[in-house]
Amino acid sequence: MIPLPERERILLGPGPSMVSPRVMRTMAAPVLSHLDPDLMAMMDELRGRLTAAFRAPEGSFSFAVSGTGTSAMETAVANLVGEGTRVLSIVGGYFADRLAGMSERYGGTVTRLSYEWGRAVDVDAVRRALTATPADIVTIVHAETSTGVLNPVEQVAAVAGEHGALTVVDAVTSLGGHPLEVGKWGIGAAYSCAQKCVGAPSGVAPITFSPAALERRVKARSFYFDLGLLEDYWVRRKYHHTICASLLYALREALLMVEEEGLEARWARHRHHHLALAAGVGAMGLSLLPPEPERLWTLNAIRVPEGVDEAAVRKRMLxxxxxxxxxxxxxxxxxxxxxxxxxxxxTPAIILLFLGAFESVLRAQGAAVPRGAGTAAALDVLGGR
Amino acid sequence: MIPLPERERILLGPGPSMVSPRVMRTMAAPVLSHLDPDLMAMMDELRGRLTAAFRAPEGSFSFAVSGTGTSAMETAVANLVGEGTRVLSIVGGYFADRLAGMSERYGGTVTRLSYEWGRAVDVDAVRRALTATPADIVTIVHAETSTGVLNPVEQVAAVAGEHGALTVVDAVTSLGGHPLEVGKWGIGAAYSCAQKCVGAPSGVAPITFSPAALERRVKARSFYFDLGLLEDYWVRRKYHHTICASLLYALREALLMVEEEGLEARWARHRHHHLALAAGVGAMGLSLLPPEPERLWTLNAIRVPEGVDEAAVRKRMLxxxxxxxxxxxxxxxxxxxxxxxxxxxxTPAIILLFLGAFESVLRAQGAAVPRGAGTAAALDVLGGR
Structure with missing residues (x-):
């Protein structure tokens, strides 16, 4: 039998990320049932905290889907895309493509605005696409986890709004890590996950529907993702499914930590540490896939150098x-x-750990990486010397 | 802010049930990512343990859906019911009705065989229904959580088989508590949940598809519940969603405890304790909704006596x-x-606790419950005196 892990994994993939001991401890609390008055009171609180984290407008319905980020994506689509809904899907990566495909599964008439993987979308191209082919819904991925690219969601949502379209935003890798203003930017619906910048285990996925989105909902084919039934449960306490109390405790604690840090400070932390990592990686002679202004702070897409075995490096790092x-x-x-x-x-410690290990593994693979340069460059940014 | 619960809740509702400390502790283990080789090896093990728990035939695909029991219900339906699939839904309770409704959402042509809530279905009625209206799929709830009734799944699956129909079984309240033989009984697909007789927190839901069901699958509209994509992930290690390692640890430990106890012994334990509770409730002058041979061992539907405020009793118990x-x-x-x-x-301790508290609360509500009779009758069955 495979034993439970005895050492902490340093989780630096595209998610899940590390979970703080404070959040982990909450999962040891006694289980409450899905209809327990105390749990339902916590869920009321949680709705408020999620609205705050999304910076969603008053009257939004924010909650957590009982599933992963992909289940939240499907919840957004199932309730906003029906037979014949016209969808403009902005596709420059794996998750944008998934979102477009899901819209097709739910009966949408989907037009794909495809652009280069590794670049941000051009807002003028969105404008032209919407002029050429009017749409009810525009789907866009804020932080494209497959390419490390940040998309100009604020501008795209504005253009969509001018064309009468509702913007659905995948914020799976941005919520809690990059500025996201659902209200100010006029976003219709946005969803995320627990296990990335929010800092809890996966299994419950934040989502928010603005008042405009709530008005434009369609009849969902899915039962599990039916917004009306989920509202009945979250708001009117009518049984729909048996939500996992342990995961709600963890999500709540993680959101409390987000609040304590402050969203702006948290965004700044993600930016600062990204810059340190990018400096380190650059000093090692490696480069990131997206050009500088289009890079995510939360996920760094590092080009594999010529002649290096990509999978072997990952295996050895692990x-x-x-x-x-x-x-x-x-x-x-x-x-x-x-x-x-x-x-x-x-964190600074994890950046140093990563750069040291990465240098060692790359050198073992025969890559010409200068000794200590990555760490030194990162420390310069971190202000350590 | 609502504090985390400080005392253990005695969970005697329709689920979630209590989680043993041994299972709870596993959730404190370090998080592994959804593609970590160690986690995937655990998932291979888990597939085997789930096939064993379901007593599913060789070649079955057993896994856990990343959601609650309702998500497993939707996974079964989404992959076996498509546009025009003929479904005979056996409906004598809330969950059977939910299953029928879900089949309609997925495009099935559903015939409902309705019968009295609180009774088991008559197998001859199923035979007549299948003769009158041929079906591709028969849906049945093994343990109807809304009425406390056990349905004759073995006989119904046999009749369905004679008529060339595949049986889909809701085993949410039976897996680990009542005999269930997916292979021997010729069941097509069965699903359950983690938080009832299996003994883990909710959020991952066991499901099994027999080889016959795998052959008769339809193209799923849902992405999250698409069996092909879930097979890609569970079997071929291709990314689909970010499964929650913490919940998998818990489910695995719970299944290990099921194995250690032995399925037959576990079924016998549930039966023995149900009989003790039923004796106690009977001695208190109360009655159960289903007649004796149709009662669940896992969930007791107790009739509210004339003049007693049902909700007030629950509130005071809590x-x-x-x-x-x-x-x-x-x-x-x-x-x-x-x-x-x-x-x-x-457990015997929980039965005593429940009967003592129940007597006290009913008496406080003015019900004429004899003092100590319930506990005495339960102890007679438990062999305590």
């Missing part, structure tokens, strides 16, 4: 140093590593 | 004794309490 980094997805398989610095994984 | 019991659903709201004795909640 076996020798207990560090997990992610592989490329789709057309980027074998071409990039994905190194996440999210939530509790975004 | 506030004074930390004991949760369930309310009636649908047409049974206000008419029954649902008292689960499942998994770690099925």
């Amino acid at each position: 076996q020798q140093f207990d560090i997990e980094v992610g592989a490329g997805l789709g057309p980027l398989a074998g071409k990039i590593w994905r190194v996440g610095l999210m939530g509790a994984s975004s | 506030q004074q004794f930390d004991i949760e019991v369930g309310a009636g659903l649908g047409p049974l709201a206000g008419k029954i309490w649902r008292v689960g004795l499942m998994g770690a909640s099925s």
